[in-house]
Amino acid sequence: MSTSLGRAADHRLLALLDSVRQGRELSREAAVRLFEPWSPLEPLLAAAGSLRDHGKGRVVTYSRKVFLPLTNYCRDRCGYCTFRRDPGEPDGWVMTPEQVREVVSEGARRGCTEALFSLGDAPEVVFAEVRESLGRLGFARTLDYLRAACGAVLEQSPLLPHSNPGLMGQADLAALKPVNASLGLMLESVSPRLLEPGGPHHGAVTKHPRARLHVMEMAGALRIPFTTGILIGIGESAAERVDSLRAIRDLHQRYGHIQEVIVQNFRAKPRIPMRDYPEPTSETMLRTTAVARLILGPAMNLQAPPNLTQDYGRLLDAGINDWGGVSPLTRDFINPEAAWPHLESLRQVTEARGFRLRQRLPVYPEYIQDRREFLPPALAERIRASVDGDGLVPDGPSRKRESQR
Secondary structure (H helix, E strand, C coil): CCHHHHHHHHHHHHHHHHHHHCCCCCCHHHHHHCCCCCCCHHHHHHHHHHHHHHHHCCEEEEEEEEEEECECECCCECCCCCCCECCCCCCCCECCHHHHHHHHHHHHHCCCCEEEEECCCCHHHCCHHHHHHHHHHCCCCHHHHHHHHHHHHHHHCCCEEEEECCCCCHHHHHHHHHHCCEEECCCECCCHHHHCCCCCCCECCCCCHHHHHHHHHHHHHCCCCEEEEEEECCCCCHHHHHHHHHHHHHHHHHHCCEEEEEEEECCCCCCCCCCCCCCCCHHHHHHHHHHHHHHHCCCCCEECCHHHCCCCCHHHHCCCCEEEEECCCCCCCCCCCCCCCCHHHHHHHHHHCCCEEEEECCCCHHHHHCCHHHCCHHHHHHHHCCCCCCCCCCCCHHHHHHHCC
16 A cells, blocks of 8 residues: 555544544444554554543443353353363263352352353253253253252342353243343354354354344343353454444344443363464454444443453453453353453553443443333342442442452
C-alpha cells in the first residue's frame, strides 16, 4: 500500500471509529474490515476503551467464586476440550452432595459470593454408568441433580449459584431460575461449518448454533439474567466472529437479558485432539475484544478471562469492564494449566491502568437496581441485601484482608 493510500485508509478508519463513538452502529462489513492486517490496532483499542469509559466508567468488576464441576462426563466430544471424561477413566467424577458442601463452606469462609456450577452436557443420555450414579443420588437427570445442588447451596451458605449446564429446555430453565442468580451458555460460534468432519464441533451434538441460540432466546423470554460469549481461535473466520457477536447483540436488543459477554481464547493442551492447533495471537485477542465492544455498545458488560492471557492488563485497553470469576480456592477446571491471578495481583494490574477493582455478585448491578423483574422473587431480597448503593459487594476491612490471602 502506498503512503498516500495508507493515509487515506487510516483517515477512513478514524472517521469510522469516531462515528461509532458518537453512537452510530458498526456495520457488519466495517466490523470485518477491522480484522484486516492493514487495519491499525491502536486506534481500534482507543475507540473501544472510549466506548467502555462512556458506558461503564473506570470501575472494573470481578466475581469471587468457587468452581463446582458437578460432573465432567459429557455426551459431546469437542476438539478443544480437556474437561470431559468417559466413564471408566480414573479422573472422571460426579460430585457428591458432601463434596459440594465442603467446597462451598470453605468458599464462604474465604469471602466468595458465587457458586459456579459447570458440568458436562447430559451425559446420562449416552452413559449407563452416569445414569446409575445419578440414580444412587436419587435423580434421573443431571439437570435435576443440578437444581437440587443449587438449592442446597442456598440453604447451607451465603453463596449464590450461577450454572452453566449446557443445553436446556424451557422447563429446565424455569426450574433452575428460582435457585440461580443467573444462568449461562456459551454460544461459542454461529458457524455451522465448525460441525463438519474435521471441525472442532464435529463430535459435539449440542454445539449447533441454532440450538444454542434457541436456549438463549427462551432465557430471554423467561427474564433470566444470562451469560454467554464466543470462543475464538478454533477455526472460525473473522466474519463468523462478527456474526456471532451480532447474534448475541440482536437477542439482547429483543429481551434485555444478556448480562455479560465473554471473549475467550482457545488454548492448546496436550491431551486434546487440537493439541497442535495454533492459539490465537495476542493481537487477535485484542482486536476481537475491541470489535466486540464496538458491536455490543457501551452498556454491555464485556469480559475476558485474565488467566488465559499472559499480559492480561492489555485487555483493559480493548474495552473490557469485567474479569469474570476468579477463585481464591478452586482451580479453573476448564483450563487447569492456567492458574487464576492472585486477587491482589489482579487489583494491582487493574489500578496501574487507572481503574478501580470491585467485587460483584454473579448477577450484575443493572439487574439488581434497574431491572428487578429479572431477579428470582425468592432470591431478590437476599441479593439486594448483599450489595451497596452501586449494586456491588461492599468494600470493607475484612474483605480487603481476605483478598490478600
